[in-house]
Amino acid sequence: MLDKLTDPALVRRWGGEIPVRHRYTPGLAGEAFFTALRDRGVLLGSRCEACEYIYVPCRLFCERCFAELTADTEVGPGGTLESFAIGYVDVEGEPLDEPVTVGLVMPDGADAVLFHFIVEQGEEPLEIGMRVEVVLRPPGERTASILDIVGFQPAAG
Amino acid sequence: MTGKRVAVVGAGMTRFVRRAQETGKELAWEAARAALDSCELTLGDVDAVCLGTAPDAFDGVHMKGEYLSDGCGALGKPFIRTYVGGGSGVFVGIQGWYSVASGMFDVALVVAEEKMSSCQPHPQGAFLTIFDNVLERPLEPNLLWIFALEMNRYMHAYGLDKRDIAAVAVKNKRNAADHPAALLGQADITVEDVLASETLAWPVQRLDVSPISDGAVAVVLASEDVAAKITDQPVWIQGVGWNLDTAYWTNRDLVYPEYVENAARMAYAMAGVTEPRKQIHVAEPYDPFDYKELHHLEGLQLFDRGKAPEASRDGVLNRDGDLPSCPSGGLLGVGNPIAAAGLMKIAELFWQLRGEAGARQVPGTPERGVAQAWGDLMQVGTVVVMGTEPPDGVGGAPPRGGRSAPSARSARLRAPAPADPASLPVIQTPPLAAGGRPLSEAGFRSAVGAVEHAVDARYAWDTGVAISTYLRGLQSGRILARECDECERVLVPPRMFCERCFRPTDRWTDVSQTGTVQTFSICHVSWDMHPLDMPELPAVIAIDGTDGGLLHKLGRISPDDVEVGLAVEAVWKPGAERTGSILDIAYFRPRGEP
Numbered sequence: 001m002l003d004k005l006t007d008p009a010l011v012r013r014w015g016g017e018i019p020v021r022h023r024y025t026p027g028l029a030g031e032a033f034f035t036a037l038r039d040r041g042v043l044l045g046s047r048c049e050a051c052e053y054i055y056v057p058c059r060l061f062c063e064r065c066f067a068e069l070t071a072d073t074e075v076g077p078g079g080t081l082e083s084f085a086i087g088y089v090d091v092e093g094e095p096l097d098e099p100v101t102v103g104l105v106m107p108d109g110a111d112a113v114l115f116h117f118i119v120e121q122g123e124e125p126l127e128i129g130m131r132v133e134v135v136l137r138p139p140g141e142r143t144a145s146i147l148d149i150v151g152f153q154p155a156a157g
Numbered sequence: 158m159t160g161k162r163v164a165v166v167g168a169g170m171t172r173f174v175r176r177a178q179e180t181g182k183e184l185a186w187e188a189a190r191a192a193l194d195s196c197e198l199t200l201g202d203v204d205a206v207c208l209g210t211a212p213d214a215f216d217g218v219h220m221k222g223e224y225l226s227d228g229c230g231a232l233g234k235p236f237i238r239t240y241v242g243g244g245s246g247v248f249v250g251i252q253g254w255y256s257v258a259s260g261m262f263d264v265a266l267v268v269a270e271e272k273m274s275s276c277q278p279h280p281q282g283a284f285l286t287i288f289d290n291v292l293e294r295p296l297e298p299n300l301l302w303i304f305a306l307e308m309n310r311y312m313h314a315y316g317l318d319k320r321d322i323a324a325v326a327v328k329n330k331r332n333a334a335d336h337p338a339a340l341l342g343q344a345d346i347t348v349e350d351v352l353a354s355e356t357l358a359w360p361v362q363r364l365d366v367s368p369i370s371d372g373a374v375a376v377v378l379a380s381e382d383v384a385a386k387i388t389d390q391p392v393w394i395q396g397v398g399w400n401l402d403t404a405y406w407t408n409r410d411l412v413y414p415e416y417v418e419n420a421a422r423m424a425y426a427m428a429g430v431t432e433p434r435k436q437i438h439v440a441e442p443y444d445p446f447d448y449k450e451l452h453h454l455e456g457l458q459l460f461d462r463g464k465a466p467e468a469s470r471d472g473v474l475n476r477d478g479d480l481p482s483c484p485s486g487g488l489l490g491v492g493n494p495i496a497a498a499g500l501m502k503i504a505e506l507f508w509q510l511r512g513e514a515g516a517r518q519v520p521g522t523p524e525r526g527v528a529q530a531w532g533d534l535m536q537v538g539t540v541v542v543m544g545t546e547p548p549d550g551v552g553g554a555p556p557r558g559g560r561s562a563p564s565a566r567s568a569r570l571r572a573p574a575p576a577d578p579a580s581l582p583v584i585q586t587p588p589l590a591a592g593g594r595p596l597s598e599a600g601f602r603s604a605v606g607a608v609e610h611a612v613d614a615r616y617a618w619d620t621g622v623a624i625s626t627y628l629r630g631l632q633s634g635r636i637l638a639r640e641c642d643e644c645e646r647v648l649v650p651p652r653m654f655c656e657r658c659f660r661p662t663d664r665w666t667d668v669s670q671t672g673t674v675q676t677f678s679i680c681h682v683s684w685d686m687h688p689l690d691m692p693e694l695p696a697v698i699a700i701d702g703t704d705g706g707l708l709h710k711l712g713r714i715s716p717d718d719v720e721v722g723l724a725v726e727a728v729w730k731p732g733a734e735r736t737g738s739i740l741d742i743a744y745f746r747p748r749g750e751p
Contacts, residue, residue, distance in 0.1 A: 010400065010619040010735060014291045014627055021611035022217030022275045025604040027180030034606030060179070061186040063227035066193065066200040071576035144606045 003046050031129055032071035033057040034144040041074040041136050055109040076107035077134040078155060084126050105132055105152045117151030124154065131155035160258040162547045165385040167196030167377035169203045172338045172593030173492030177275035177371035179592055181216050182209060184373040185228030185270040187592025188497075192266065192375035193230075196387050199388045201320040201565035203377075204262035208238040208596075209269040210247025211532075216285030217610070228377075229268040230541055242287075244399070245533025246267065246374070246499015247539040250528075251397045252379045254541070260508055263380045270373040271494035274601070277433035277609075278687040280369055287534050290618040291628070292650055292739050293708050295422040297684070302695045302708075303406065303535055305358035310411040310449045310697075312360060313676065313721040315463030321470045324349035325447035327366050328469070328571030329483050331631060332476060333490025335516035339591050340370055340492035351447075357686075359679035359716075367445045370492035372593055374500040376507065381547065385574040391750030392510045395525070396430065396542035398423030403656060406534050407697050407706040408648075411594045417456025417529065419718065420538035424527070425458070429549055437542075438523035439509050440480060441502035443530040444487040449473075453529055454482060454537065459673040467488040476738075478487060481519040484509060498531035499539070506543045530548035623651045632737040634729050639702050649705030669701040679716045692716060698725060698745055712744030728731075 001111035003092055029046070036044040046069035053064065080087035082154060084103035088120070104113040117134055118126065132152040142148040167598040169191025171177070171184050176576035176658035178186065201739045206229050210221055218224045220388065222238025229236070239245060239252045273280040281300045290297050312319065327350075333342035336699035346364075354363035377387075378675075384391040400419035402409055420431070430436045442457060444450035451465035459480060460468055468474055474482035485491055488498045508514040531537060596604070620628060623639065629648060632635035639648045639662040641655035647666060648655070655662050678694035682687055694711035696719075711719060712728065725745040735741040 012291075012622060012625050014295075015615060015618045016290055016294060017615045018214060018282065018284070018286055018612070020214060020217075020280075021277045021609060023277055023601070024217065024275055024311050024608045024610070025601060026179070026181075026313075026606040026608075027183045028178060029183070030180065031178075031605045038605075060183045061190070061228070063230075063232045064200075066186070066190050066230055132190075155219070 001151050010017060023096060027060065029058045029060045036071070036146050038142040038144040041139065043107055043114075043134065044071045045075045046071055047073045053111045054109060056107055056112050065116045066115075075108065075110040079105040079107040079132055079134070079152065081118070081126065081128060081130045082106050083128055090104040101126070103132075103152060107134070108130050114124070116149055118153070119151035120153035122154060126154070159532075161260050162381040163257045163394045164379050164383055164547070165376050165380070165394065165503065165507045165543065166379045166391055167192045167386045168200065168375070168507045169195050169590055170338055170374040170497070170501060170504060171372050171590045173340045173370045173372035173494055173497070174595040175340060175368065175370060175595045176596045177272065177592070178594040178596040178600070180608065181218070181225055181270050181272040181412065182228035184272065184371065184592055185225050185268050187590035188373035188375040189228065189230050189266060189268050189271070191590035192377050196377055197569070198264065198377060198387065199567050200230050202264050202313050202567055202570050203230055203234065203237040203266045205256050205265045206266045207249050207252045207256060207265060208236070208568040209240070209245040209252070209267075209496040210238065211240065211242060211271055212283050215271060215273045215276050215280055215495070225270055227268070229438060233339055241532050241537045241539065242534070242538040243443065243495055244499065244537040245496040245532060247350070247502060247528055247541055248399060249496065249500060249529035250376065250394070250503045250541050251399060253376070254299070254394050254397050257378050257380050257634055263383045265378045265501065266375060266653050267378060268373065269500035270376045271495035272371045272495060273369045273373050273498050273633065281684050281686070283685060289650075290616075291620050295738055295740050296695070296708060296710060298695065298708065299358065299680055299684045300684065301358040301361055301682065302678055302680060304446050305680065306676045306695065306697055307411045308360050308446065308679060309536065309721065310676035311448055311452060311530040314412040315466070317463070319352065320348050321466035323348045323355060323365065324469045325444065325450050325474070326351050326385055326489050328475060329447075329487040330449075331490075332484055333486025336486045336491050338372070338593065339486050339490055341490050343487060354487065357680070357682050359681075361406065361446065361678070364633035365447045367488035367493035369500075371495040372492060372494035372497045374497045374504055374562055375469060376500065376504055384571055386569055386572065388512045391544050392507045392545065393547045394541060395544045395548040396424035396426070396428030398538075398540040399537050400426070404534070404536070405650065405705070406536065407708050408704070411657070411697070413462055414452055414531070414538060414560070416536060417531065417538035417540070418458065420540040421457045421527070421529070424540040424542045428544070428550070429465045430542060431527070432587035433527075437480070437525055437527050438521070439484060439506065439519050439526040440482045441485060441505050441528040442482060443499065444483055444489050445493055446578045447489060449531065449550045450483060450487065453531060457527060457529060457540070476517070476519055479630070484514065484519050485516050486517070501543055502528035502530065503543070510543060510545050521653075553681070623653045627651050628737040631739065631741040632735045634732065634735075635702060636668050636670055638666050638667055638700070640664050646704040647702060649700050649703045649707060668703050668722050672698040672700045672725055672729040672745065674719065674721055674725055675699050675706055675709070677711060677719050678722055679719075694719060701740075709739070709742060710744045711746070713750065
């Protein structure tokens with residue numbers, strides 16, 4: 001049968017990588033979303049009339065019925081916390097200096113959730129179903145990025 | 158064959174562009190929607206979705222099949238992504254065929270997408286790990302090498318004139334001038350233009366190569382039960398075939414694509430094609446490089462070995478020739494968004510066999526065509542035969558299952574087939590989607606919301622039993638091979654099992670340090686297409702006394718003096734500098750030179 005290596009020192013390992021990086025452009029719908037976020041500070045969605053469903057971020061097409069959509073609907077800035085989690089370790093498994101809270105927020109008027117940070121938490125514990133609102137960077141600091149949104153914070157009152 | 162007969166009933170595509178403004182999802186939707194519109198079906202009529210798309214590293218999206226699924230119309234439906242490298246575009250048509258032929262589904266939407274422009278600095282980087290990690294990557298190979306090496310071997314075997322090969326690029330770019338989706342159509346290009354273009358990896362020049370592209374194509378497949386309700390001009394899939402050569406590309410016959418022949422014979426047998434040269438009226442062979450079209454036409458049994466270049470020269474392959482080949486303009490002219498380009502060949506046969514190809518229409522009334530693609534590490538052949546008549550010898554109703562809710566179907570599919578096909582709606586929708594909007598380099602660099610990312614992943618490849626020993630042999634200045642007693646081959650690179658006999662190989666043997674140049678290239682560019690100061694001389698070297706060969710570089714010889722058949726010997730690094738690597742052989746040089 002096959003020869004067996006019994007001395008682990010004889011096992012050679014060869015290192016390497018795939019030397020590529022990527023530049024992703026956000027496409028037709030994505031450009032509309034990020035432009036509105038940067039310039040007007042609003043969350044743009046797309047309404048499919050046939051499916052009675054509002055996507056956020058906006059989309060070029062409805063994945064349910066294949067209709068062409070436009071970026072025709074503003075959603076938020078308030079919303080509902082649909083779920084959240086608290087991370088204590090980084091991608092390598094090392095402890096974080098500060099835990100990070102992420103959540104799924106359904107902006108008012110939308111049928112889909114956004115994934116983002118939950119920030120500016122007060123004394124009250126987070127609860128699924130609670131009201132939250134978007135926190136944006138100041139207009140002059142926005143770069144047409146998902147990070148133009150700082151996160152969502154519990155709504156005042 | 159048993160099972161349902163399957164027809165292509167609709168097709169659509171985006172433009173092929175150097176760089177698209179749309180995301181991959183958006184491109185897929187544009188093509189899929191155009192295909193459904195072309196036969197007036199809705200997403201509710203689709204029972205299953207098949208996607209063909211090449212490496213995840215192009216789009217830069219891991220699990221690209223899942224990522225593209227919504228643009229393919231796969232939400233809530235049976236969905237599968239297939240991937241056989243460049244062969245994917247035709248293979249996904251085969252995947253769609255057996256989804257329907259099995260009786261599982263009446264209507265399958267088949268989509269192929271590629272967005273290569275995301276990949277920086279050059280999409281070739283996504284391919285580097287297709288070379289053997291331990292034995293070939295240390296040589297810093299360029300993807301162009303394998304094509305240049307194969308092209309040189311093909312030219313050498315038959316004494317071919319580069320002009321006859323360049324004529325293929327001219328034909329296809331001229332044909333593409335009539336294709337509304339084409340990236341590189343050029344009605345006035347000449348052979349001189351191709352021969353004057355930059356030499357990348359001799360004998361491959363810039364205009365011998367198809368361009369990097371973004372784009373998507375989709376076709377709709379329907380079973381014999383519903384095809385007549387959808388169109389009075391179904392184009393039937395009469396035969397399918399696919400086949401794979403050895404994974405050791407340096408051990409392959411680089412002159413003749415036997416795997417294409419095997420795939421073609423499988424498809425022809427199923428289609429009842431006994432005389433392909435008479436029975437095939439239009440061909441769409443895979444043409445990422447001009448010589449490949451010729452290579453593949455021979456594998457498809459449409460020309461004798463080594464005779465396709467003559468046909469190219471004599472105009473036989475022209476749109477008005479005896480065997481129109483790539484009337485679409487092919488990858489060389491329309492563009493090469495890998496999987497999408499393959500499926501474009503199936504779409505082109507659909508349009509040609511229906512007489513809907515417009516300015517690209519081949520003369521007469523073609524009744525049967527063949528589409529073919531090729532891929533993986535240039536070893537897979539995928540073939541589809543299509544015709545205006547349904548194939549014979551099929552029938553019988555296998556058990557049903559896995560259907561989506563019939564209530565979602567449009568009224569046309571729920572009603573019986575019309576007695577008079579003329580009562581079917583007249584299809585007005587042009588098959589070309591609005592998509593594939595070109596994005597300039599400046600637009601790409603300044604695009605709103607663009608994000609850059611590099612995957613921070615490194616690999617440590619275990620060299621394994623055979624190669625560990627091989628590398629230790631190299632360190633001690635020996636080339637070791639494995640013998641297989643059953644097929645009596647001496648295998649280089651060595652392996653612990655014989656892939657032909659599928660049994661353990663029998664023993665190690667010390668083999669010669671001399672060999673013969675099987676083929677070579679003179680490469681002027683790096684993998685990311687930067688010019689090299691000094692050209693490199695990659696070569697496939699058959700080691701004397703073995704049945705194998707290996708990839709290495711030639712040294713101490715002028716590029717002008719290299720020829721196929723040259724006797725060479727290994728030049729070793731000094732013993733103290735050897736590390737147990739393929740680079741312990743510094744290079745191969747002409748034998749007996751001082």
